[in-house]
Amino acid sequence: MKGAPVICIVDDDESVRESLTGLLRSIGCDARPFASAEEFLASDDVAAADCAIVDVTMPGMSGVDLQEQLLASGCHLPILFITARTEPGLHSRLLERGAVACLVKPFNEEDLLAAVSAATNVKWARSEDEP
Secondary structure: OOOOOEEEEEOOOHHHHHHHHHHHHHOOOEEEEEOOHHHHHOOOHHHHOOEEEEEOOOOOOOHHHHHHHHHHOOOOOOEEEEEOOOOOOHHHHHHHOOOOEEEEOOOOHHHHHHHHHHHHOOOOOOOOOOO
């Protein structure tokens, strides 16, 4: 992987997009936010992305539909799902279909960064004075 890992954030919630973009940029990632799955698919960033953080439930195309479309097109982009949904079996189904992780909102920074690290094979050193 050359340069900073490209992490695409696909979530209809602007505050989630902004906070994840800020967090990922603060550790050196090239974070690229998208308000919908359709917007992400229409971009050139699908091919450039090292992984995507995708909300499960969005208006229009869901995160699950996005994963299915990517797989059907032969794209095996690592996906980290984020969701407030907790119904039985959802998380295991997403992981069985190839998701790197499925984090339940609200999740903590450490879990998100660990999942991004696993998806991109990039490790970030945390400063000694960071909590």
